[in-house]
Amino acid sequence: AQKITQTQPGMFVQEKEAVTLDCTYDTSDQSYGLFWYKQPSSGEMIFLIYQGSYDEQNATEGRYSLNFQKARKSANLVISASQLGDSAMYFCAMREENTGGFKTIFGAGTRLFVKA
Amino acid sequence: DAGVIQSPRHEVTEMGQEVTLRCKPISGHDYLFWYRQTMMRGLELLIYFNNNVPIDDSGMPEDRFSAKMPNASFSTLKIQPSEPRDSAVYFCASSRGQSSNSPLHFGNGTRLTVT
Numbered sequence: 001a002q003k004i005t006q007t008q009p010g011m012f013v014q015e016k017e018a019v020t021l022d023c024t025y026d027t028s029d030q031s032y033g034l035f036w037y038k039q040p041s042s043g044e045m046i047f048l049i050y051q052g053s054y055d056e057q058n059a060t061e062g063r064y065s066l067n068f069q070k071a072r073k074s075a076n077l078v079i080s081a082s083q084l085g086d087s088a089m090y091f092c093a094m095r096e097e098n099t100g101g102f103k104t105i106f107g108a109g110t111r112l113f114v115k116a
Numbered sequence: 117d118a119g120v121i122q123s124p125r126h127e128v129t130e131m132g133q134e135v136t137l138r139c140k141p142i143s144g145h146d147y148l149f150w151y152r153q154t155m156m157r158g159l160e161l162l163i164y165f166n167n168n169v170p171i172d173d174s175g176m177p178e179d180r181f182s183a184k185m186p187n188a189s190f191s192t193l194k195i196q197p198s199e200p201r202d203s204a205v206y207f208c209a210s211s212r213g214q215s216s217n218s219p220l221h222f223g224n225g226t227r228l229t230v231t
Contacts, residue, residue: 050217052216091159095216102147
């Protein structure tokens with residue numbers, strides 16, 4: 001069963017604008033973690049941000065923030081002030097800490113294009 | 117600090133040949149993961165280890181695939197015999213398990229092409 005859903009295969013954003021990448025998840029665990037990774041065209045996987053299921057505040061890391069809506073099971077990534085270097089694939093991932101151990105599964109990804 | 121090191125970066129082989137992919141995790145990380153990435157199936161978890169012990173190999177596609185971790189600093193993923201459908205990028209990742217917010221640290225991947 002698909003547990004991580006990223007419904008936007010591709011997104012365009014103008015340089016310096018903000019963009020939201022959607023992620024919804026499905027779990028019956030009470031304890032889980034949500035991650036976002038960036039994969040530039042060069043292929044490496046870069047960790048961006050983490051949100052724990054018990055965290056009451058939305059996570060932020062520089063220009064990245066995670067809009068966590070637990071009741072809706074969504075964990076959207078917000079990138080503020082987009083830069084050309086933000087053009088990449090973005091993956092949402094989940095770790096179910098009770099039933100899944102340390103297993104981390106990924107969504108299908110969203111390709112972001114930043115226009116000059 | 118050195119990151120996760122994978123070798124080779126690229127591998128081209130003929131159908132039926134044995135392929136061995138190698139990974140050196142970050143020192144001190146007690147979890148090691150093997151993922152496969154394809155356009156059709158995305159990032160699939162194949163297997164992961166904790167303290168060199170395989171914990172979950174439910175993602176290993178079939179008996180042609182095997183993975184070992186003989187010590188804390190080395191792991192291999194072997195495909196024997198290889199098939200064209202095995203063509204993909206194979207990533208190794210490691211993580212420190214002491215806290216739930218530990219992210220995965222990925223290697224640069226091995227691009228496997230089976231002709």
